[in-house]
Amino acid sequence: MSMGxxxxxxxxxxxxxxxxxxxxxxxxxxxxxxxxxxxxxxxTLRAAYxxxxxxxxxxxxxxxxxxxxxxxxxxxxxxxxLFRHYWVILSLALTAIALLVLLSETRTISTLATIAAxxxxxxxxLRALPSTLVHSIGGLVVLLIILAxxxxxxxxxxxYGWRKQQEAQ
Amino acid sequence: MADRAEYPGMPRWVKITGIALLVILLxxxxxxxxxxxxxxxxxxxxxAAQGGEDAGASSAGRDEASVLVQGAxxxxxxxxxxxxxxxxx
Numbered sequence: 001m002s003m004g005x006x007x008x009x010x011x012x013x014x015x016x017x018x019x020x021x022x023x024x025x026x027x028x029x030x031x032x033x034x035x036x037x038x039x040x041x042x043x044t045l046r047a048a049y050x051x052x053x054x055x056x057x058x059x060x061x062x063x064x065x066x067x068x069x070x071x072x073x074x075x076x077x078x079x080x081x082l083f084r085h086y087w088v089i090l091s092l093a094l095t096a097i098a099l100l101v102l103l104s105e106t107r108t109i110s111t112l113a114t115i116a117a118x119x120x121x122x123x124x125x126l127r128a129l130p131s132t133l134v135h136s137i138g139g140l141v142v143l144l145i146i147l148a149x150x151x152x153x154x155x156x157x158x159x160y161g162w163r164k165q166q167e168a169q
Numbered sequence: 170m171a172d173r174a175e176y177p178g179m180p181r182w183v184k185i186t187g188i189a190l191l192v193i194l195l196x197x198x199x200x201x202x203x204x205x206x207x208x209x210x211x212x213x214x215x216x217a218a219q220g221g222e223d224a225g226a227s228s229a230g231r232d233e234a235s236v237l238v239q240g241a242x243x244x245x246x247x248x249x250x251x252x253x254x255x256x257x258x
Contacts, residue, residue: 086183156180166174 003077011077015070022067023147025059026140030133037131042123046116049129053113056106064099071095084161091149098142105135 003011032055035048071092075082083089112129115121157165 086180090183090186154180154182156183157177159176162176 002079008074008078011070011073015067015074018063018066018070019143019147019150022060022063023140023143025055025063026136026143029055029060030136030140033131033133033136036129037133040127042126045126045129049109049113049116052132053109056102056109061102061106064102068095068099081161081164083158084164085153086156086158087149087152087154089158091146094142094146094149098139098146101135102139105132108132 029052032048032052035044036052039045039048072082074080075088075092080088082092109132112132115129116126
C-alpha cells in the first residue's frame, strides 16, 4: 500500500502542519495554565480557565487528532511502514498516549472552565481551582520527544521490518 | 543456508529507551499509589470517574474538579440556607 509522490507529499504536508500546530497550540495553552497557578486576580483566573478550554477544544484536540490520523496515513502509505522501524513504533505509541491523556484531560478543563465562567463562583473558590500544569508541560515534553524522533529517525529495524527488507532484496 | 543473514537484533537505543520508559511508568504508578502529587496523577484519567457517568466508580479515581464543584455548591447552598434562615428569624 504505497501512495504516489503527489499524495505522499500532500499527506506529509498536512501531517507536519498538524503536528507542529499541536505543539504551537500547547505553547499557547501553557501561559494560561501558568496564570491559573500564579495569579490571585479573579478576573485573570476566570479569563485563563475559559481561554484554556477554548484553546484545548478548538486547537489542541483537533490538531492532535489530525496529527495522529495523518501520521498513520503517512507511515502506512510509504516504505516506512507502521511496524518496520522502532522509531515509528515509539512515535506512534507516544502520540497515542498523549492523545488519550489529552482527551480525558479535556473533560477536566471543560469542568474547570464551567466553574470559572459561573458568575456565582466566589473568588475563594476560583483560587482553589487546580491548574493542569503537570499535564500540559508533560505533554509538551512528550511532543518534543516525538518531534526529535521524527527528525533524527534513529536506525533500527524490527524483526518484521528486517524480514520485509530481506524479501524485497 | 550459507547466505541467509541473521536478524541483527534490537538496537541499544531501543533497549535504553524501553528501560527508561519502564522506570518512568513505575515512578508514576508509585506516586499514584502513595498519593504523592495529589489528584493530578494518572488516576485522575479514569473514564468512569469523570462527570459521574458510572455510579459505581471508586472514589480514588474521582475528578478533582468535580469534587471542587460539589464542594463549592454545598458550601454555597449551606451559606444560602443560613442567610435565608437568618432572614426568616
